Amino acid sequence: MSTTRRLDPVLLLALPATLYIAIVYGLPLLFLMGRSLFGTGGLDSFVGFFADPFSWTVLANTLRSAALVTLVCLVIGYPTALVLARAGGFAQAAILVAIILPLSVGVVVKAFAWQIVLRRDGIVSQAMTGLGLWSEPQRLLFTEAGLVIGAANIFVPFMILPIYAVLKLVDPRLGEAAATLGASPIYRFLKVALPLSLPGIVTGVAFVFSMAASMYVIPSLVIGDRFQTLATLTGRSFLFMRNEQLGSTTAVVLLALTVAVVIASASLSRRLGGAQ
Amino acid sequence: MTTAFLDITGAGKRFGAATVLDGVDLSVGKAEFISLLGPSGCGKTTLLRIVAGLMPPDTGKVVLDGDEITRKPPHRRDVGVVFQNYALFPHLTVAENVAFGLKARRAPAAAIAPTVARFLDLVQMGAFADRSVRALSGGQQQRVAVARALAVGPKLLLLDEPFSALDRKLREAMQIDLRRILREVGTTAIFVTHDQDEALTMSDRIAVMHRGGIEQLGTPAEIYHRPATPFALDFVGLSSRLPGKVASEDSGIVHVDTGAGAIRAPGNFISGSAVVLGVRPERIAVGTEGENRIDATLRDVVFQGARVQLHFVAPEGGRLLVEAHEVPPGVAPGVTLPLSWKLADTLLYPATPEGYAA
Structure with missing residues (x-):
């Protein structure tokens, strides 16, 4: 009942992580934001950025490709998470390894693998023409579709794992109870498993979207310069164009965008899970 | 039904x-x-x-x-x-x-x-x-x-x-x-x-x-x-059990030799078969009113509020549980008392190879 607040000594355990983040991430971020704002003339850099139609193309590229990657990850990842949560013993361990192990292969290595898979005479093209779905061989490499396929491949574990973690905690008896109350399998999924796994979906979407919106290596390797996103433009500005003003501006826009997505998804999950 | x-x-x-x-x-x-x-x-x-x-x-x-x-x-x-x-x-x-x-x-x-x-x-x-x-x-x-x-x-x-x-x-x-x-x-x-x-x-x-x-x-x-x-x-309620051997059978009444004495029970068993006798604890009384009688030594008294449980040991290691409303006067662990119950309350089962425990 004491009104004086004493610092819980356990909080000190968070000190190393807090210092680390503050020094290697917080400070550079502040410099970056400062440069975008105070480099030449206040908000001029932002006004200039948003006045340029090319910037809007870049923004649209970023949002569209990230949204598509997130969608593909969700569509592929959710059923996988469901299977993973229901599987037991060896099967579960095997699936987990299959999901996590590819993360240990570097993005660059994967990107070169896709070049083999996605090119005009690659496996995908041959399979599609062989099946008669495509009238002639097509090149997926250097297209946005190829980018989405490749990026989804890398990010899908970050969708599966949070959904799986939530689904695993859902009592299997709930599904059985719903069944004995007369609910069909689809009704059970929509009214029990899906609402209870929403927090996992929101986390997965926030993870994948923010990573897909800020990916740099994958679009550089899979598409190249013709397709610019905020992240690749930021990289180019700093590395090739030596335009720190533009680079810091695009970086801040990208940061605002991803932070907005994370906050929106968190509040969405709180609203959707309001009854919980 | x-x-x-x-x-x-x-x-x-x-x-x-x-x-x-x-x-x-x-x-x-x-x-x-x-x-x-x-x-x-x-x-x-x-x-x-x-x-x-x-x-x-x-x-x-x-x-x-x-x-x-x-x-x-x-x-x-x-x-x-x-x-x-x-x-x-x-x-x-x-x-x-x-x-x-x-x-x-x-x-x-x-x-x-x-x-x-x-x-x-x-x-x-x-x-x-x-x-x-x-x-x-x-x-x-x-x-x-x-x-x-x-x-x-x-x-x-x-x-x-x-x-x-x-x-x-x-x-x-x-x-x-x-x-x-x-x-x-x-x-x-x-x-x-x-x-x-x-x-x-x-x-x-x-x-x-x-x-x-x-x-x-x-x-x-x-x-x-x-x-x-x-x-x-064994699973439903408490009971006393005594192993024994059928001595004779006569028009639905079986005479069983137990280590603690001869007991009669309703049933049909061939002479010589191994059996288990069972009695519910509230059916056993201290005294000699029932048809079946055994002398046993009181070992423990467990007070349970409305009832008391009396744990008896019969000769040859048989154990008998008696439930009563109160401890009979002058009774304390160590004394040997006559216990008795009715013929109709005596339950009889064939002894199974693995015994009769749950």
């Missing part, structure tokens, strides 16, 4: 090499309350899950209300279940939980709210309709689970140890409440429990289960007073 409402025939289930359910037959009459009573691993929950459709049987058939449902999925069976941990939907309110089954069955929207209200009132949870189920106590969750299962009007209600998480006082109150509710609604119910008191209190009939089979099916009084097997004797 000329026509069975639920008819289970030859229900069998194996998990790998273990036979969990060994060709069980069970018929339940309409509006009857049957308990499946047995220790864990006896197959009672497996039988329940087979009837609910949550697990397919390897062999056998389940017929409910003239309709074979053996292969029907659970959502088309009209069999409600109250789970051991209640399995309430945590993301829904109390009223939404009760409405769930009605909505899933596409009940007319106008009928849902009155039905929900009626069943919440039935279980005395009307005041909690808009609460989150997470805010409820165990007993309250249990009531909501019963209301949710009954609201859809199932033909049959299955209850899987629904009281095991409640403390004793609450459990006893809930047992009486549940019986009243089920009588009001007229629902046929199968109740799974390992608690003999619960089964004796609530059931019209009890099926004592052991090792994947039903050992005895009967009314609580039949099960208690005339247990059909040593296992039923």
Whole structure:
């Protein structure tokens, strides 16, 4: 009942992580934001950025490709998470390894693998023409579709794992109870498993979207310069164009965008899970 | 019970090499309350899950209300279940939980709210309709689970140890409440429990289960007073047991030699067969009024409030348990007293190779 607040000594355990983040991430971020704002003339850099139609193309590229990657990850990842949560013993361990192990292969290595898979005479093209779905061989490499396929491949574990973690905690008896109350399998999924796994979906979407919106290596390797996103433009500005003003501006826009997505998804999950 | 409402025939289930359910037959009459009573691993929950459709049987058939449902999925069976941990939907309110089954069955929207209200009132949870189920106590969750299962009007209600998480006082109150509710609604119910008191209190009939089979099916009084097997004797209520050998048999009365003396019992056994004698503790009296008499030494007195338990040791190691209202005057551990009971209260079983212990 004491009104004086004493610092819980356990909080000190968070000190190393807090210092680390503050020094290697917080400070550079502040410099970056400062440069975008105070480099030449206040908000001029932002006004200039948003006045340029090319910037809007870049923004649209970023949002569209990230949204598509997130969608593909969700569509592929959710059923996988469901299977993973229901599987037991060896099967579960095997699936987990299959999901996590590819993360240990570097993005660059994967990107070169896709070049083999996605090119005009690659496996995908041959399979599609062989099946008669495509009238002639097509090149997926250097297209946005190829980018989405490749990026989804890398990010899908970050969708599966949070959904799986939530689904695993859902009592299997709930599904059985719903069944004995007369609910069909689809009704059970929509009214029990899906609402209870929403927090996992929101986390997965926030993870994948923010990573897909800020990916740099994958679009550089899979598409190249013709397709610019905020992240690749930021990289180019700093590395090739030596335009720190533009680079810091695009970086801040990208940061605002991803932070907005994370906050929106968190509040969405709180609203959707309001009854919980 | 000329026509069975639920008819289970030859229900069998194996998990790998273990036979969990060994060709069980069970018929339940309409509006009857049957308990499946047995220790864990006896197959009672497996039988329940087979009837609910949550697990397919390897062999056998389940017929409910003239309709074979053996292969029907659970959502088309009209069999409600109250789970051991209640399995309430945590993301829904109390009223939404009760409405769930009605909505899933596409009940007319106008009928849902009155039905929900009626069943919440039935279980005395009307005041909690808009609460989150997470805010409820165990007993309250249990009531909501019963209301949710009954609201859809199932033909049959299955209850899987629904009281095991409640403390004793609450459990006893809930047992009486549940019986009243089920009588009001007229629902046929199968109740799974390992608690003999619960089964004796609530059931019209009890099926004592052991090792994947039903050992005895009967009314609580039949099960208690005339247990059909040593296992039923042992599992339901307390008893004294004495091993012995049949000396002679004469028109339905068997004379048995036990280490503690000669005992007579109703039964038909060939002379020389090994048997086990059983007596309920409240049927044994200190004194010599009954036809069967044994002298035994008092070893322990256990006070239990309304009753006292007297633990006796008979010659040759036989142990006898006597329940009385009070300790007879002048009796203390160490004294040897005559014990007696009626011929008709003497239960007789063949001694099985593995003995008679549970």
